[in-house]
Amino acid sequence: MDQHKTALIVGANGVIGGNLARHLETLNDWSVIGLSRRGGQSTGKIRHISVDLLDPTDCLNKLADLTGVTHIFHAAYQERPTFAALVAPNLAMLVNTVTTIEKVARNLAHVSLMQGYKVYGAHLGPFKTPAREDEDNHMPPEFNMDQQAFLQKQQQGKSWTWSALRPSVVIGTATGNPMNLAMVIGLYAAMSKELGLPLRFPGKPGAYDTLLEMTDAGLLARATVWAATHPQCANQAFNITNGDLFRWNEMWPKIARFFDMETAAPLPMSLHGVMADKAALWQTMKEKYGLADHPYEAVSSWGFGDAVFSWNYDFFADGSKARRLGFHGYVQTDEMFLSVFREMRAQRIIP
Incomplete structure (x- = not known):
């Protein structure tokens, strides 16, 4: 029997986080903690916590007892009027969550980051298609790239690993x-x-x-768990799409x-x-x-x-990398x- 795992879903009320929570509810070896600004009603296997992820003190106060977390799934997003303004809040939410949980959760195994085609400059205009995970970075600002850079640096010398999921429109x-x-x-x-x-x-x-x-939210949820729990996926990014x-x-x-x-x-x-x-x-x-x-x-x-x-x-984008490593959802x-x-x-x- 697989070892029990505890998921911390950051942004649990959104399309991505909500579907991920529902998928994890169907798996016997997972329990789920959902973080969001407005919180939610805890039911079944899901415990909701209302927290201001932009406030390090509130993060510490609300998350200090989450010692059993094994997997962080970061799907939070805050809208801002410009690309430059997106960077600070969206990077801060990831940094505050990871640094807080690292201190208290000794068995942290994986941090999953939700990204998108902004990594490829899709929001700026025509970009190289099909986009592949090893494309060169483009001119900043771009919070997805900053988030991944933080994880890569933070993970060095640690026992936990990371993955980055890159869906199309979810x-x-x-x-x-x-x-x-x-x-x-x-x-x-x-x-x-x-x-x-x-x-x-x-x-x-x-x-x-x-x-x-496009990317179906349920398909993305299955791919996210797959990437977070298979060793061959460690410390890599994956395009996840419907396949057509x-x-x-x-x-x-x-x-x-x-x-x-x-x-x-x-x-x-x-x-x-x-x-x-x-x-x-x-x-x-x-x-x-x-x-x-x-x-x-x-x-x-x-x-x-x-x-x-x-x-x-x-x-x-090119979704063949995930298929080559074992995810065949369509x-x-x-x-x-x-x-x-x-x-x-x-x-x-x-x-």
């Missing part, structure tokens, strides 16, 4: 998350339908036809059919702008369809949608989208 359900494309598409479709409109792709010219990929590629010009009609909608020609628009006045419509829809009482700002991630729909260049992307929309309906997030 698709899953979670409210209050600033980077949730499924919520963007689901709300945009539901509101368009309510207004009697066709489902128009709102992205930049060219984005409708480019080649890209798509273009919006094929995916968009499938999404429209799910919502029983017609499509129309793409029309570039800023969702952040055109959806800013839709809180009243959302309130009306909640009452009309008996939806869960989430505030509009908790379910709308329009700025993130604008970013994704602006990619008028190919956006994908998810069909069109089925993933439809499954997440069904889950959103079951949770009464959309009608």
Whole structure:
């Protein structure tokens, strides 16, 4: 029987952290501690702790008794208005967590870091595709690179190891998350339908036809645990994707059919702008369809949608390294989208 392990999930209420927690709940040899700013209700195998990870003193006070932690899974993220401003808070959360747990958890075995394609400069414009884990770094600022550099230096001479997971856009359900494309598409479709409109792709010219990929949150959870528990994965980074590629010009009609909608020609628009006045419509829809009482700002991630729909260049990475080392998970992307929309309906997030 495998030795019991204790996971500390940093950012446990997000799409990534929440799905990771649910996956670990299904495994008999794990217990889970979730960290977040707003905390949560501890149930079953999951204990939630509310902590300000930007405050070293609060970290020490709240985490000092976590002596049994064996694995840190860092999936926390704080949004800021500029790339430079992202560095300090997102690096500080990782540093404060790792340095605090190192002091108290003698059996710490692994630190898992969640990254993304910003490592490859994907947020700056067209980048080399397929991107591979050994690509050269680009001009900073970039907090993902700073976080990895911290882990590499901190791990030297230690018994614990690290891994870095690099998914594409992560698709899953979670409210209050600033980077949730499924919520963007689901709300945009539901509101368009309510207004009697066709489902128009709102992205930049060219984005409708480019080649890209996504990462299912459940698949990512399985890959994250795999990388954290297999010795051949120690101290390395891995691209984790569904395993297929798509273009919006094929995916968009499938999404429209799910919502029983017609499509129309793409029309570039800023969702952040055109959806800013839709809180009243959302309130009306909640009452009309008996939806869960989430505030509009908790379910709308329009700025993130604008970013994704602006990619008028190919956006994908090479996921073969993980397969070569033993992870063979695969998810069909069109089925993933439809499954997440069904889950959103079951949770009464959309009608």
